[in-house]
Structure formats: structure tokens, C-alpha cells
Amino acid sequence: MSLPNRDPIQRVSANGVTIKVDEVGANSAIVTVSVSKTLIETCLGDWVHRKAMPHDVTCVSTAVRDQTAMDNRNAAEYVDEYGNCTFGRVRRLAVPGDLVCVTPLTRGQVANDNKAAESRRNPIKNLWGPNACKAGFVWRGADESDQVCVPVSTREQILVDNGLAASRWVDGPYGPQTCVPGYVWREAFIGDKVCVTPETRALARADNLRTHDRVDPPWD
Template sequence: MNSEKTTPRGGTGHGVRVRRVLSLALSAVAVAAAGVAVEASAAFAAPYGAYTCKTGFVWREAVPGDQVCVSPEIRDRSAEENAWAASRREPGGGAWGPDTCKSGYVWRLVRPNDLVCVPPASRDQAYSDNYYSPYRLLAPASVPQGTIWTTTTQSPYNGGGHIFAKASSLWANTIVRFYLIYPDGSGPWVAGKPLQANAGGGIYSSDPRGQEFAFLGPVGHTKPSTVIAVEQATGLVTYAGTTTALMSFY
């Protein structure tokens, strides 16, 4: 059975915690017996998939497939807002079409096509939750590859690395932020500056490497750090590559 259906609240209920503790304990025994490296246990850290939330957070579920991690109160509020959506729209539509909100309400915009009418504070909350989404994941380095790719060009004499990004199939004009997960698992750490997708949902440049967003250095790890990217318009976190550069000095 799909874990999203059997654990709709992101895996933080009492029964779920008991099952997780038991599962983790059994997994740890198996790993030790097999002599598997510590890094391999990361698979057991996210029992509900790559977007498993840290303790205290649950999936928002404001729209289908919305796995941004939020407080339980925000998830409940989002469900209530969905239930009240029709009553907050102007009957017969208005200046912004059939989804025009009544006075005092605005579109929530957990995604650009989320036109549920809510108080302005709820739209601000949605923006904030999208912004902080990578910090609330239990294992952010395990997220899947998306449509954003990064490339590092090392400077000579161990002088650090310039990191570039290319992307496609993003929401038009959305902001993308980048973070590092260090080889020791720490992070996310902010990596450089945000980039903005164009009107076609792409990030491109005349440079075949893409747009530069960070200068990171000096090189210090023999193991690569994971680069993750976050699309502000949705809060979606995806894997974007690796780099052997370290702290951001952009």
C-alpha cells in the first residue's frame, strides 16, 4: 500500500512513531550484521520516502502531491481553506476571472495554480513554508533528481569552484535557491545566490555551463557535497548534482 495514503499526516502520529522506532531498530541490527557502512543507513532514515518530514512536521497537502513539510496546524488550516474556497470567491467571477476573490481575500499560491482564496496571512505563510522546505526534511540529500542540473568548474591551485546551473520545465519566472549537504550529512547550507527561471520555465545562458550562482571554496573534501535546489513557487526540493567545493563566499 502507498505510504502516502497510509500515513497522510507525514508519519508523526503515535502509532507511526512506534512502527518507525521498531523498523529503525531492526534495520540497525541488519546493517551491523552485514558490516554495511554507516552511510547506507540513510535509507532507513526516511521510511516514508525522500520527502519524509522531521519530527513535528507533516505534509501540507494543500493541493494534490503537496509534500512540503509544515506544522500540523498549517496542514489543518489548509484543509479548512479548501473547504471554504467556494464561499470566498466572487459569485459570477470578477476582474481576475472566475477565481476572483471577495474583498479581504487573496490567492493562497502554494503553487502558481493554487487559486484558493485565503486571508493575506495564509498566502504569506505559504511563501514562508515553501522557503523553509529543505530545512524540514529528515534526509534532504536523498531527494530525487529534478530538472535542475549543476556543474562545478574548479579554479587553479585549489582556489575553489564556480558553480553553474541549468534548468527546464520549471514554473515560469520562479526563484530557485541552492543548498549544500556536506559529506558528513550536515546542512542544508545556503550556496550562493538564487536564480530566476525565464518566462519559459528555463535557466540558461550563453555559457554552455548555465548561469553561475556561487563561488565556493576552497576545495577541502575528497568526498563531494550534495547540491539540492528549491523552487520557491512550489517548495519542491530536488537533487541538482554534487560539488567538491565547500563554504559559500559569493
């Protein structure tokens, strides 16, 4: 979007969502943008944020959210003089640092909700429209906003590499996310520091260049 005598707009914010231009390709045919994390963490349907701690955005039922709030209010009642949980209570462990004492049943519910978290959030992944892929292609999903269309096999490799990310990082000249020997940053998008083979990085770059031909209908 541009206006006479003005530079093109680089950022748009509305309704708690920010879309920002990160990079414009050399021929202006491809533009890389990022969507604010607020939208990515939005719950689907009737799910709501649990809020076991202020930064807990796991999506749960309203009943679980209400139980969580009650457990927080009553936390002091179930801690003994040594700081341990009283008999019959265990640490909730909803998120790192969560030491509220709850029943074993509640902690089991917490574990189940954590496992289901990804399927209950991020309305971006359910979008269908200008970025819909042609038959035989799927969104790459290098991160939660990545809608580059790739073959299914590439998507599967992305998931494997994402799962192994931490095991391929070491403290080094580029900080704590320096790649172990033989690996390089994938750079599927700006800031992508998942370590992959040089061949996989080359493929990510090639997929970025081809994305306009793989959507249905193709971009003009």
C-alpha cells in the first residue's frame, strides 16, 4: 500500500494485531511480513487462556480456567511450613516456575491441556483464501506464520528440524544459537535460526522464490 509522495506503509496495527514488513525482494515480487504474536496466541472457538501465571497462554475450557484461578487464590492453604505441598497435593507445573499445589487429578488435566495446546490456538493456520496452496502442496510451517507452499515431504522435514533445533545449537561466535559443525541457519524467514544442512537451507530459499506459483490461484 502506498500513497502519493509517501513511502510505502511498513506496519499496520488494528484490533490487537500488527502486520509488519520485514523484507522486500529485489524485484519487489516477494515481500516477507511478520504477524504479531498476539494473534498467534489467540485461542480458537470457546477456548480461553488458562493464566496459571501471567505469561500462561495455554488454551483451556472456561471450567479449567476457573479452577486454575481458584487454585491460585487458595495456594497458601496447601503449603506446609517448609514450603512443600501438604499431603495429597502436588506441584501443578502448568508452566516453568509454577509451584502451586493442586490435586493429582488437576495436574493430570494440566498435562493433557499442555499436550493439546497447539491444536487450540492460532487462527492463522485455519485461514483459506489468497494463500491457499495448489493441490500437492501444503503450508511449510517453519513457524506459526509461515504460509509458503511446499511439497508434503518438505513440510515433514521442517517438523523434524524444528524438533531437533536445541540439539544443534552451541555457544559460539554467533551466540547461544550458533550451529554445530556441518549445519547452518535455515533462514526460511527473517530470524529463523533453526540449524539445518546447507542443502536444506538452499531448498528453503528456493521455496521462498517459488511460492507465488504454488498458491491457488497464482499471484499476479
